[in-house]
Amino acid sequence: MQTYESEREAVEQLKEARQRMGAELAKVVIGQEEVIEQLIVAVLAGGHCLLTGAPGLAKTLLIKSLSQLFHLKFQRIQFTPDLMPADITGTEILQQTDHERTMTFVRGPIFANMILADEINRTPPKTQAALLEAMQEHHVTAAGISHALSEPFFVFATQNPIEMEGTYPLPEAQLDRFMFNIWVGYLSEDDEVAAVRQTTTTDTEPIEPLFAGDDLVRFHSVVRRVPIAEDVVRYAVRIAAASRPGPDNPLDFVNEWVTWGAGLRASQYMVLGGKARALLYGRAHVTFEDIRALAHPVLRHRVLINYRAEAEGVTTDNLIDRLLKSVKESGK
Template identity: 65%
Template sequence: MTTPPLSDESAFAALEAGRDRVRAELAKTIVGQEDVIEQLLVAMLAGGHCLLTGAPGLAKTLLVKSVAQAFHLKFQRIQFTPDLMPADITGTEILTETDSGRQLTFVPGPVFANLLLADEINRTPPKTQAALLEAMQEHQVTAAGVRHQLAEPFFVLATQNPVEMEGTYPLPEAQLDRFLFNVLIDYLPEAQEIEVVTRTTSAKPAPITPVFSAEEAIAFQSLARDVPIASDNVSYAVRLAAASRPHRDGAPDFVNNWLNWGAGTRAAQALVIGAKARALWLGRTHASADDIRALAAPVFRHRLLLNYRAEADGVTVDDVIQKLIAHVPTP
């Protein structure tokens, strides 16, 4: 028997009751990184996939695993390497002996999970990276012409090392655009880094106790879409995305000078659904322009393509995003 879906009232009450418990459970293994945790959880409530970008050793993998435990989700991890094949992700058909003779049987790959950790996704060539596209967009896998539906909820949380490091393959733009957020994980302040070293070189941390269930996660996603947002704020999200497109009418000079490519309509969609999910996570019943501004960096970070002039001027993507926020009037 299937569990009946939660009503909006029940889902909101469950989220209110469990929000602080989730933070406490994640604090058992993760020190600091409050903004990173918030953006990751907001992406989950919005039903989107998320990139985690940072140098090795910053607990990206541990964070994703801890979130899966807190939400009691089926967790799978793929270590992306240069020799990884698409079938290693999606699954393959093998010849098996049955009562009626030999038959081809589909063996599901690790993508059949609620939360898939694509660890160091830019360590594998584009052909294998693209194997995730159908799963991310359609929540299904096609093998030998047969569609296999993935269980809900389904999230891809992909970690990647900075592209300047050796042995990396930059993700194609089509796949990058399917990630709702690109969350940047940076080094901790000294005091928090001391706490990490102290913790990890002493007793093992207490195990994480699940707070929510997969069914509740699905209810939270549905509830996030029902959060009201004013039409002026939707227009604000669209104007932010449009202002990032170089050589278009009304594009600011710094965009024309520093960008080869701007954000598309999917970025405006990400800003709006992300704003709704952030408002829900913070216990508010409406999304605001502050939510949109707070998510502009993770939404635009992987969708804006800098040109050589920006690199020569020492301009980063985050610099351009902050100028965009300052340039577009707030409703």
């Protein structure tokens, strides 16, 4: 059991390391400060992430750099239409010894700390399900035998929002297992100039690891013990509930534009992410602003807008903006 001193030490470590983490990642990734913050919050909270963005926006480089920052074993899996579940989890093979033949389990690439599932929507549902089961249970099963995955364990999956032909979009129930859906957009002109300069020279600095896997396991426990006021929890719950259409919802725009709203996990992840963000900013309590700051990545893949919204040019992010303006902190 951790002592009070060790918890306080972990809080101080995070507070002092916030700027250093950004500086280390800036060695290889230009801009994307909001994306980086959301990724670090997810890592500290122990959550999986879905990254959505056009090709060439350094999503792979960002996740690999994150694994180096936390000194985690990294594995990239390119998802293709012919990828089979055993290609991810591993399989049993027959081995001949001097005296007998035995079945031996050969571990697949999922046996790492940080998995990048590249273009997860390009592989059939059966293979997607194998990965998502591992995300939920933190183990895989082969020939009836369960094999535990390394801890800590994270899955960062990417989706390409264009070229949707020949893809297998994740169902809403499977999307719900991701803590955040992080939108990776284009850089500003100045950041793009800096990125071009940096990536067309030989001057590259290696990322210095600041933590180890054991530190992250400790942080996960500390994050969950961060206190949060009931009013802040209720605020997160009301935001999620307000996204659900129905006769009891007074928000006309939700009833008009939303087919399906966010469930319980949305509230849970806003609160858990809020606790991690509070520690990252050196606070020992969660604020309303922490909840608002994480509402978009938490709700983005949990709120399903209808054809009417799309016809009127309304995006999910537009809808979340209106939710945050409509739901008051006091509940009145």
